[in-house]
Amino acid sequence: MADFNAQIEKSKQEVAAARQKIDELTSKIETAHTKMNAGQDISIDIENATLDDVHAHTELMGANIAELIMGLDDVTATFSKEFDAMRSKTGWETFIGFFSKNRSDSIRQERMRGASIDDKLQDLISKSNTIGYLLQEQLNTLNEHSKRVESNLGDTLAQREQSVATLEEIKKQLVAMDPEIIALENKISVETDAAARTKLESELAAMNAKYNQLAQDEQVKLAESQTLERYIEKGKTWVDSLQNQAATQMVLINKLQTDTKQRVVLYDALVKSLKTAQQQDVAHKINEIGVATDKEAQSAMAAIGSATNQRMADMMEAHEDHMVFARKVLEEKAKSDERFARRFQQIVEKHDKNAYGA
C-alpha cells in the first residue's frame, strides 16, 4: 500500500501547513492584541489578518483527508477479494476437480481451515488510527486556538465596554455643558459692566476650551471603540471559522471511527461464518462413520453407569439415528437399574428380616 502511505504523508504535510497558517493568523491577532494593550494603532494589523488564505488551505486539506478516508475503501477491497477466494475454488482446485471431486473439495477445505484475516484487520485498524491521529491532532490545534482567541476576545470585549462607557460619559458631559454655555453667553449679552463682562468672557473661553477638549476626547474614544469593534469582528469571525473547522473535523473522525468499528465486526463475522458453514457439517459427517464403532463402547459404559434420568430420555425423543440409539441404551440401562434395584430391595428385605437361610 505504497499509495496509501504516500497519501498519508501528503496529508500530514497539508495538516502541518494548515496548522502553520492557523498559527500565523492567531499570532497576528494576538500581536494586535498586545499592541492594542500598549496603546498603539492596530488598524493595519487587523487589515492584514485575512482569513481567505487559511480557508482556501483548510478546504484543500479537508478534501485530502476525505479522500484518505475514501482510500480506506481500497484497503477494504482486499477483504472482499479474500472472501471471494474463500467462496470459490482456485484454478488448481478446479483442475483437480476434473479428476476427483473429493480431492478438490478436500484441498479447498484445507485452504479454508488455514485462512485468517486477523493481520488484515490489524492493518485496517492501524491505518484508520493513523488517519484518526492526524485528524485528532488537527482538532486539538483548532480547539486550542479557538480557546486562545476567545480568551483574547473576552479581554477586548471588556476593554471595549470600558471605552464605550467613557465615550458615554464624555457625551453626557458635553450635553451637560451645552446649557451652561448658553446660559453664560446669555449672561454676557445682557452684561453691561465691562469688568464683569471680561470675567464672564474668560470663563466662557475656559469652558469652550474644556468643551473642545471633550469633543476631541470623544473623537479619540470613538475611533478606539471602532477599532476595538473591528478587532472583535475579526476575532469573532476567526473563532467561528475555527469552530466550523473543528466541527468538520469531528464529523470526519466520527465517520472514520464508526466505519472502522463496523468494518472490523463485519469482516470478522463474515470470515468466521464462512469457515463455520464450510466445515461444521463435514466434520460431523466424517465423525459419524467412526461413531458407529463407538456405539458399542457406549452401550457397555451405560451398563456400568450410575442412576438414569428420565428427563434425558425425553430429551432424546426427537433425535437423529445416533440419538435414538443412545436413547435405547438409556432405556436398557434404566431397565437394568430397575432390575438391580428390585434385586437389591430383595436383598435389603432379606437382610432386614434376617431371612438368610430361612
Next chain:
Amino acid sequence: MDLTLDHRKLEEAHETRRYFAKFERIISHLQGVAEAVVSENTALASEIPILRGYLEALAGTFTALSYKYLLAGRVSDKLPNLLSIDRQDSGFPIYQELLEMANDAMQAEIHLRSLPSMRDLKLAMVDHILREQTAPVNLQFAASERQYYEQLTTASLFWARNDPRAAWTGNVSEKRRKYRVHWAVYDSQQNIPLIYVMDLEDSGKEALLKDERRWPRVQSHLTAQSSSALKLVTIARGFDRDFADLHPKRLRRFYLGPMYSHTFTQQSGPLRDVLSQAGQKPGDDWALAWTTETLIASGTEQESSGFFSTVERQVYALDPFAAPGDEPQDTAGHSNRQRSLILPQRPYQILEELDPPGFSHIRKYAVSPMGKILSYK
C-alpha cells in the same frame, strides 16, 4: 444495519475505573478458583499452570487498558477516546480494543523515548499544583500514557491471539511422542477469552518442536481455526486431516466468561433478577461464567491415503445428551461440558433462594469478601 449495537462505551472516568476495579477483583478470584476446580471435567492439575499463565496475562492486559483509559475522558472534551465493552453475553472489552493495544505495543518504544520520565512528570505535577492551583490533567494524562506503554513493554499480556506453545510430555513408544500444546485467543465474535489445551501424539520422523517444516504450519493452522463458532470436533477433525502424522487425542477449550454485571451488561433470564437484587452494594453485582469443553478421542481408524499408504484418523466420542437439535450440525461437538458460575456470596444466596430452573447442573463458586472460595453443586 448497525453491527456495533451491543457495544457500549464507558463514558465517565469513574465508570471506567469501577469497571476495571471490578475486573481486577474478578481475575484475582479466578486464580483462586483455578486452584479449586481441579477435577477430570473442569481442569486437570497439570493444566493449572497453563491456566494461571493466561490468567496472569489477562490481568496484565486489563491493567494496561485501565492505564490507557484512566484519564482519556478528561483530557479532551471533544471526541475523547473511550473504552468500548460488549454488553451482551460478554461484559469484556470488544475485540478491537485488543487489536488496538497490539498496534500501540508496536509503537511503545517510540512513545517511551519521547515521554518524560515518571519522576520528571511528578515534579512537573507538583509544580503545576503549587503554581496554578488546578489539577494537572494533561500531566496526569502523560503519566498514564507512560504507565500504559511501560506495561505494554514489560508485563506479560493477553493478546488478541496468543500463538501455540508446546511441551513434550512423554513417549508412548519409541516412534511416538506426546505433546501438550496450548494457545489462547480473544474470540472476536463473543468477545471473551478462550484458552485451548490439546494433547497430541506425534508419529513423525522428526520431533514436532524441532521440525521447522511442521511446527510453524501447526501454529498458524491452530490459530486460524480457533473461533468459538467452530465446535471442538470440527477443529480436531480438521487438524487430524491436515497433519497426517499428528494425532490429537484430547482437545479442551476454556471459556473465561461471559461476565455479568448489573451495572455494565445487559442480561435476560433468571440471572438478571439475581443480580438486580444483589446490586444494592457496588462490587457485589457480578457473576462470571466459566465453561470447560472437552473432546476425547475414543479410538482410531486407518484410512487409505494415495495408493499404498494409510493414515491414522481419530474417532471422537461425542456427548449424546447435550444440545438437542434437528440438524446434525446442531448436535454437540464435544465429549463433555462442565459449566461453572463464579459469584460473590450475596448473589449466590439470592440464587439459592430463587432457585431458578436450569442452574442446578452448574457448579457454583461463592467468593467471600476475604477472597475465600467455596464450591457448591
